[in-house]
Amino acid sequence: MRTADLALETLTLEDVDWAQRVAISVPMHTAMRLADETAAHIKSRRPRLPVAFYGLYAGLGSVTVDARLEGEYEPGLLDWAAGETAGRHRHLGRSEFHVPDRAGLPRIDRYARLESRGSTVLAGAVEASHGCRHRCRHCPIPAIYDGRMRIVPRDTVLADIDNLVAAGAGHITFGDADFLNAPAHSLSLLEQAHSRHPGITFDATIKVEHILDHRHLWSRLAGLNLMFVVSAFESVDERTLSILDKGHTVADMAEAIGLTRGAGVHIRPTWLPFLPWTTPQDVADVFEFIDRHGLTGVTDPVQMAIKLLIPRGSLLVTHPEVTPYLTTYDTAALTWRWVFADQEIAVLHKELETIAASASDCGQEAALTLNEMREAVSAISGRDLPVIRDDVAPGPRLSESWFCCAEPTEGQSVSIQIGPR
Numbered sequence: 145m146r147t148a149d150l151a152l153e154t155l156t157l158e159d160v161d162w163a164q165r166v167a168i169s170v171p172m173h174t175a176m177r178l179a180d181e182t183a184a185h186i187k188s189r190r191p192r193l194p195v196a197f198y199g200l201y202a203g204l205g206s207v208t209v210d211a212r213l214e215g216e217y218e219p220g221l222l223d224w225a226a227g228e229t230a231g232r233h234r235h236l237g238r239s240e241f242h243v244p245d246r247a248g249l250p251r252i253d254r255y256a257r258l259e260s261r262g263s264t265v266l267a268g269a270v271e272a273s274h275g276c277r278h279r280c281r282h283c284p285i286p287a288i289y290d291g292r293m294r295i296v297p298r299d300t301v302l303a304d305i306d307n308l309v310a311a312g313a314g315h316i317t318f319g320d321a322d323f324l325n326a327p328a329h330s331l332s333l334l335e336q337a338h339s340r341h342p343g344i345t346f347d348a349t350i351k352v353e354h355i356l357d358h359r360h361l362w363s364r365l366a367g368l369n370l371m372f373v374v375s376a377f378e379s380v381d382e383r384t385l386s387i388l389d390k391g392h393t394v395a396d397m398a399e400a401i402g403l404t405r406g407a408g409v410h411i412r413p414t415w416l417p418f419l420p421w422t423t424p425q426d427v428a429d430v431f432e433f434i435d436r437h438g439l440t441g442v443t444d445p446v447q448m449a450i451k452l453l454i455p456r457g458s459l460l461v462t463h464p465e466v467t468p469y470l471t472t473y474d475t476a477a478l479t480w481r482w483v484f485a486d487q488e489i490a491v492l493h494k495e496l497e498t499i500a501a502s503a504s505d506c507g508q509e510a511a512l513t514l515n516e517m518r519e520a521v522s523a524i525s526g527r528d529l530p531v532i533r534d535d536v537a538p539g540p541r542l543s544e545s546w547f548c549c550a551e552p553t554e555g556q557s558v559s560i561q562i563g564p565r
Contacts, residue, residue, distance in 0.1 A: 147248035150182060152255075160189055165225060167196040173284070173453055176201035176478055183207040196224055200284060203232060204455055206475040215288055216274060218242075236275075236289060241296050243303045252308070258315035258345065260371070260540035265345070267315040267542060268308030272301050272333055276321040278351065279459065280376075281389045282416065285321050287457040293325050298333050305337050315345045315371070317542060323348035323373075324358055331361065338368045345371040347542070352377065352392035355400040355411075362407035372410035372442075372540045375400060380433045381426050384419060387465045394433075401437050410539040412442045418451040418493045420469035420482050424525035427492065431518055435530040442539035445503060445513040449496040454480040488524055495520045510538065 146162070148155045160166075166186055170176040176197070183195050184207050196202075196211035198221050203214050211230035213220045216239045224230045258265040273296060275289035305316055316337070323330050334346065350373050355362075377397050379385055385393065392400075397413070404411040417427050427448075434443055452460075455478055460466045469482040484490045496517050503513040511534040522529045 145248065149249055150178065152250050155182065155185075157189070160186055160193070163193060165194045165196070167198055167221060167225065170197045170199040170201040170205070173201060173455070173478065175199070176204055180205050180207045180476075180478075183209055196221070196230065200288060201455070201478070203234070203288075203457070204478045206478070216294055234288070236292055236294075238294060241300045243300055243307070246307070246311075252311045252313060256542045256544035258347075258371075258540060259538075259543050261537075264543070265314040266312045267317055268305070268311070268313035269317045269319050270301050270304045270308070271319045272296055272323065272330055273320045273325055277325045278322070278353075278391065279389065280391075281387070281459040281463060282378075282452060282454075283321075284455055284458070286459055287455070293321075295326055295329055298329065298336070301333055302336055302340065306340065309341050309344060313344065315347070318346065318348040320349060322351050322354060324350050324354040324361075327354075327358055327361065331364070334365070334368045334370070342369075345369045345540075347372045347374065347540075349374045349376075351375065352390070352396050352400045355403060356392075356396060359403055362403060362409060366407045366409050370409055372412055373404060374412045374414060376416075377413035378416040379419075379426070380429045384421075384426075387460075387463065388416075389459075397433075398437060401439075410442060412444075412539065412541065413439060413447075415443075415447040416450055416452060417448055418484075418489070420452070420466065421485050422489050423486050424488055424492055424521065425527070427489070427521050428525040428527045428529060431521055431529050432527075435532075438536075440511065440514060440532050441536040442541070443510070443514065444541070445510055445517060446500045448514070448517050449493065449500040451493055451497075452482075453478075454482065456480075492520060492524045509534070511536065 146159055148159060168179045168182060170179045179197055186193060186195055187207065194210040196213060197205060197209055198213040198217040200214070202212040202217070211224050212232040213224065213230060214234040215236045217235065218239050218241065220230055220233045220235055252266050252268060256267055258267045273293050275293035276285045277291055277293050279286040279291050308316065346369055348370065352375055355373070355375060378388060378390060380394050382394060401411055415430060417430055430448070434440060454460050456473060461470070461480060469485065471481045471483060474481050499513060499516050499520065511532050514532040518529050518532055
């Protein structure tokens with residue numbers, strides 16, 4: 145078996161000519177977009193070579209492939225790799241999990257790192273669970289799991305962490321949709337991982353709702369070296385939060401900030417500023433919330449340019465607040481196209497998107513980028529927004545700041561190609 149991580153490596157002509165089957169991982173929107181390009185390259189060279197997509201977005205994609213394995217894909221992927229036919233297969237039942245074998249992947253020092261207080265630490269990623277108990281309407285996970293979740297056995301996760309630490313990782317990020325979907329499991333796992341490796345730190349993604357529901361755990365989590373938590377705030381518009389079925393209010397978000405900070409855990413909110421009904425005032429409100437709650441040091445600028453993606457099967461497709469704005473389904477972009485109610489906001493979105501992509505490509509400081517964005521928002525909204533201070537110490541973060549719900553950049557698309565070794 146050969147592996148190629150197309151975020152870091154090039155799939156070679158030799159690889160394609162050698163292969164008897166090719167399976168491409170598609171855990172998020174950007175990956176699926178790039179997988180379509182990769183599969184098209186492969187099929188143009190070897191039309192009869194079996195190709196499979198596996199992962200959350202496997203059921204999407206515009207290129208014809210031989211198998212699409214969704215949900216708990218591991219058993220089906222092994223069977224397909226052994227020669228079985230699969231077509232489209234969605235498995236949501238319980239599976240046997242093995243410890244991941246990363247031997248064929250690039251060294252860990254080529255991946256994202258933890259950046260904190262001017263230093264960097266090698267980071268590894270694991271999952272304690274798959275799926276999610278919640279059904280936030282804009283999230284792609286409910287379209288597949290429909291409120292189900294599956295636990296990865298504790299010993300499997302711990303062995304994976306052991307291997308990553310042995311490879312040099314000093315920080316572990318939990319890639320679960322929500323780390324507190326199963327709080328007893330997650331807490332036990334974190335305690336044992338901390339006991340084995342007292343010096344390593346952690347981060348996780350946790351809903352505002354769960355941050356508040358499990359408020360008694362935060363001092364304990366901090367003591368186990370949970371350094372920061374990512375939480376999907378999305379909007380400061382109550383109507384939007386209701387349409388998305390987020391399960392929290394703006395007041396809840398403010399409380400979650402105070403609760404985590406009080407325990408010594410940094411919080412990194414994620415945002416979804418651009419939806420069909422968004423106005424320039426709504427975006428200005430997000431900037432003011434960020435300033436009021438001291439979030440500039442933990443805000444990735446790309447977050448301020450993210451536009452709602454509505455993949456096929458999304459729970460938003462039939463929502464009465466959304467359907468008036470839908471136009472057609474774009475098979476290449478893997479999303480329903482929709483129009484803004486306010487054309488001024490369309491201009492603002494394009495401007496912020498351009499600023500974010502340019503700043504990301506050249507490694508510009510976040511405060512400078514946010515200030516450029518603030519000026520654009522102020523100009524269109526007519527609001528005198530607070531200047532983003534450049535002396536605010538950035539909170540701990542991973543060095544990779546592009547997010548699953550963002551469109552791939554032009555640079556990412558260009559990097560996906562088949563070439564000589």
